[in-house]
Amino acid sequence: MSHSAGAVPRITGRTRLFAVLGDPVRQVRAPELLNPVFAQLGLDAVLVPVHASVLHLGEVVRGLQRAGNVDGLLVTVPHKAAARAFADVQSAAVRLAGSTNALRRGADGRWYAENFDGAGFVAGLVAAGHPPAGQRVTLVGAGGAGGAIAAALVLAGVARLDVVDVDPARVRMLLDRLSDHAPGVVREGATPSGDTADLVVNATPLGLREDDPLPFDPARLAPGTLVADIIMSPPETRLLHTAAAHGLATHRGAPMLTEQLRMYREFFDLHPTEATE
Structure with a gap:
């Protein structure tokens, strides 16, 4: 366990990375809500905001996807429709909505898109x-x-x-x-x-x-x-x-984001480490 609930996350060489992409991105609340979840579960992981402009979205996303320790991406305005293009597999909700707000790296190396908005x-x-x-x-x-x-x-x-x-x-x-x-x-x-x-x-x-x-x-x-x-x-x-x-x-x-926390936990397969169970 790298950090405990309420403590400042201790970033290590083994820390898994998650990013939330937006333009602007200063308004996002996902880091405030999900980083305490990582702590409570005893996970060596951190979610950081990434300011990705529309012009450079593809370069940012492809770069993050090629980083071996990036496990997932959250997507906010104005990228939710465009981000579908960076998924290998789209859920039914993504296809119906025409947008995605979450992508994860699967065990098979492919990227899976879902929409919880x-x-x-x-x-x-x-x-x-x-x-x-x-x-x-x-x-x-x-x-x-x-x-x-x-x-x-x-x-x-x-x-x-x-x-x-x-x-x-x-x-x-x-x-x-x-x-x-x-x-x-x-x-x-x-x-x-x-x-x-x-x-x-x-x-x-x-x-x-x-x-x-x-x-x-x-x-x-x-x-x-x-x-x-x-x-x-x-x-x-x-x-x-x-x-x-x-x-x-x-x-x-x-409340829209608060209710998504449980959905994110399931999608990103976030489970307590043995030390916290």
Whole structure:
């Protein structure tokens, strides 16, 4: 065991590496959540943030994959769709969502891609007392995270899913992937307003920066609408603050990642060492 829970990780020549890739990357919370898990399990491993620009994503990923002691990669905005290209094997969730947020090196040397964004988001809603089954949902953002969340919402049994994005082609691609699984449920939507949804989700990066515009105006939503944001830092985005100021219930982004911890443990095959059992 290289370090104990609550202690500063002791990096050794045997330490296994995990990286989370993003652009920007300073907002990611995965290191804060997963490094304590490594410690609790007694694993000689560490997760570090890696700032990978869109222009150099391929060089960064291929370099990390060729490093013999890198066991896994987490992926955040804006790379979730592009990162699929660096996997040898894609799960059904990745193919359905059109994006990945986790890749691991298999015992056979191949890289396996999975997507836990959607499952984590739905699990977070359920844990907070907002099960999406039977609900009318408007999803703003059809990119990597949005695609994963759309797939998970469909699988969770929403009554209707309206998808909104500045890029109509991205919406059509998402609808094409989901149409066979939910005929008549998923459709292209408009900017949310009035009593058109029980739940409105921001799955865009808008809100990461203080000067970002709102992805939609909560003031135009009907009372009783739940507003959810998948952005985790800041914990309360301007969207959620504005929605709360108008008397709307809100759901933060952090539970989506918290619920993924168990999924990451299984995917990366993280088990306690003998010393911690």
